[in-house]
Amino acid sequence: MNKPLEAAREPAVEIRFGQVGLAQVRIRTTDAGAILDELTGRVAAAPHFFERTAVCLDLSALEKEPSTSDMRDVFDAVRRAGMLTVGLAHGTAAVDALARTLEVPVLTQFRVQGKASPVPTVKEPAPPPKAPAPPPEPAVLHTPSLMQHQPVRSGQQVYARHSDLVVTSTVGAGAEVIADGCVHIYGTLRGRAVAGARGEVTARVFCQEFHAELISIAGVFRVFETLPPELAGKPVQAWLDGDDLRFARIGG
Amino acid sequence: MAEIIVVTSGKGGVGKTTTSASVACGLARRGKKVAVIDFDIGLRNLDLIMGCERRVVYDFVNVIQGDCTLKQALIKDKRIDSLFVLAASQTRDKEALSMEGVRKVFDELIADGFEYIICDSPAGIEKGAHLAMYYADRAIVVVNPEVSSVRDSDRILGLLSSKTQKAEKGDGKVQEHLLLTRYSPRRVATGEMMSVGDVKEILGLDVIGVIPESPDVLSASNAGTPVILNEQSDVSKAYEDSVARLLGDTLPLRFLDEPKKGFLARMFGG
Numbered sequence: 001m002n003k004p005l006e007a008a009r010e011p012a013v014e015i016r017f018g019q020v021g022l023a024q025v026r027i028r029t030t031d032a033g034a035i036l037d038e039l040t041g042r043v044a045a046a047p048h049f050f051e052r053t054a055v056c057l058d059l060s061a062l063e064k065e066p067s068t069s070d071m072r073d074v075f076d077a078v079r080r081a082g083m084l085t086v087g088l089a090h091g092t093a094a095v096d097a098l099a100r101t102l103e104v105p106v107l108t109q110f111r112v113q114g115k116a117s118p119v120p121t122v123k124e125p126a127p128p129p130k131a132p133a134p135p136p137e138p139a140v141l142h143t144p145s146l147m148q149h150q151p152v153r154s155g156q157q158v159y160a161r162h163s164d165l166v167v168t169s170t171v172g173a174g175a176e177v178i179a180d181g182c183v184h185i186y187g188t189l190r191g192r193a194v195a196g197a198r199g200e201v202t203a204r205v206f207c208q209e210f211h212a213e214l215i216s217i218a219g220v221f222r223v224f225e226t227l228p229p230e231l232a233g234k235p236v237q238a239w240l241d242g243d244d245l246r247f248a249r250i251g252g
Numbered sequence: 253m254a255e256i257i258v259v260t261s262g263k264g265g266v267g268k269t270t271t272s273a274s275v276a277c278g279l280a281r282r283g284k285k286v287a288v289i290d291f292d293i294g295l296r297n298l299d300l301i302m303g304c305e306r307r308v309v310y311d312f313v314n315v316i317q318g319d320c321t322l323k324q325a326l327i328k329d330k331r332i333d334s335l336f337v338l339a340a341s342q343t344r345d346k347e348a349l350s351m352e353g354v355r356k357v358f359d360e361l362i363a364d365g366f367e368y369i370i371c372d373s374p375a376g377i378e379k380g381a382h383l384a385m386y387y388a389d390r391a392i393v394v395v396n397p398e399v400s401s402v403r404d405s406d407r408i409l410g411l412l413s414s415k416t417q418k419a420e421k422g423d424g425k426v427q428e429h430l431l432l433t434r435y436s437p438r439r440v441a442t443g444e445m446m447s448v449g450d451v452k453e454i455l456g457l458d459v460i461g462v463i464p465e466s467p468d469v470l471s472a473s474n475a476g477t478p479v480i481l482n483e484q485s486d487v488s489k490a491y492e493d494s495v496a497r498l499l500g501d502t503l504p505l506r507f508l509d510e511p512k513k514g515f516l517a518r519m520f521g522g
């Protein structure tokens with residue numbers, strides 16, 4: 001919801017989204033013994049580097065969906081090797097369900113490596129060359145974009161959870177607009193804009209007049225100590241190209 | 253229907269008290285019954301600007317704590333009959349104010365027939381400033397044409413739209429007005445100061461008045477006369493215009509340009 005987080009007193013918690021270092025471990029088996037052996041070997045090679053390292057498990061290389069008890073064994077093996085499993089890499093709906101049972105998050109920033117498509121919720125065979133198919137039903141219901149018509153003032157924060165954020169007014173210096181999806185600003189952006197707050201790497205930031213302090217997409221951010229003269233005050237979009245944040249004028 | 257107007261800014265020293273005093277005088281001179289209240293507990297100044305510092309017996313905190321009646325604490329202005337000042341306490345701190353206490357004083361003023369209650373907010377965004385704006389119907393955000401003041405005003409505008417009774421109860425919106433003070437057309441022309449247009453654009457609000465920078469403000473403060481009463485001064489005219497706009501008149505902004513030199517002065521480089 002659009003709730004400016006002003007507080008007369010010190011808040012009990014402070015929430016920030018940022019990049020953290022995670023090791024991605026792609027498992028090819030659920031054999032806990034084999035995993036433990038191999039991980040222990042790796043850890044021994046660089047004990048300080050791997051000690052209590054946060055690990056995100058990628059299950060995409062497994063032959064079949066692992067069971068919950070398989071996964072508990074794998075978690076245990078990882079822990080005994082000296083690392084800590086903190087989540088599962090985003091994958092199929094089964095991974096999602098598994099993560100729920102195991103009470104760990106699904107981390108979207110880690111694209112499942114290799115073959116699996118990013119969101120394989122529906123298995124789609126190659127369309128047979130037949131009569132024109134009806135337009136495909138969207139598999140996932142999107143949350144409607146969060147609309148913000150009032151100016152976002154210095155010190156205010158607006159967060160669009162699971163959706164895009166559309167600001168029809170300005171974002172003041174020292175204000176923050178955050179979305180899990182894209183951020184669209186049809187006014188001047190003087191504050192900070194964070195798109196893909198949960199790691200959605202295809203999220204973008206668009207603004208009508210670019211004077212941003214900071215732009216972040218899926219944890220990759222850039223501060224603008226000095227604005228690039230060719231972008232200052234122009235309509236601009238920002239997107240992620242691999243690990244690089246890119247900027248360009250929109251509409252010539 | 254009585255209206256509660258908070259004069260606020262976030263930043264200190266931009267002209268809140270000067271504005272509170274002049275706007276209160278301007279309204280009262282138009283026959284409105286006006287109370288102006290100093291919310292800057294512990295750093296009381298309004299009484300000095302109003303020239304009634306030697307007549308303060310009881311103050312705002314005394315009223316809230318029940319040490320005296322509101323009538324005893326209200327200081328009647330010697331120049332304008334319908335103008336009353338409620339001074340801040342110099343010896344207490346802001347903790348002495350309470351939400352209920354402030355509401356009680358407002359209710360009593362309204363019951364007493366006051367048409368305008370002007371709340372002179374302290375600087376900052378702490379309790380005093382919060383209480384000053386909490387019950388407001390309208391807000392005059394005083395801003396100097398420079399970056400830090402504009403930034404602080406933006407913050408205050410954010411608070412006005414979230415931390416006031418109207419915002420919390422979803423009961424409409426505090427009507428916000430921007431008042432630029434210490435405006436120096438010469439320094440705007442040289443690029444040292446932001447222009448009215450710049451400030452308007454950044455804050456996204458309409459300007460209710462532009463008060464030119466002038467030594468008249470300081471001399472009025474020293475004399476304990478609200479500067480609006482110095483009829484010779486451009487500052488007085490600018491405040492008069494602002495009060496008229498506050499009451500709904502549409503007037504063009506004045507004093508935005510440097511005073512033009514006369515023909516002779518130009519000829520002789522004077």
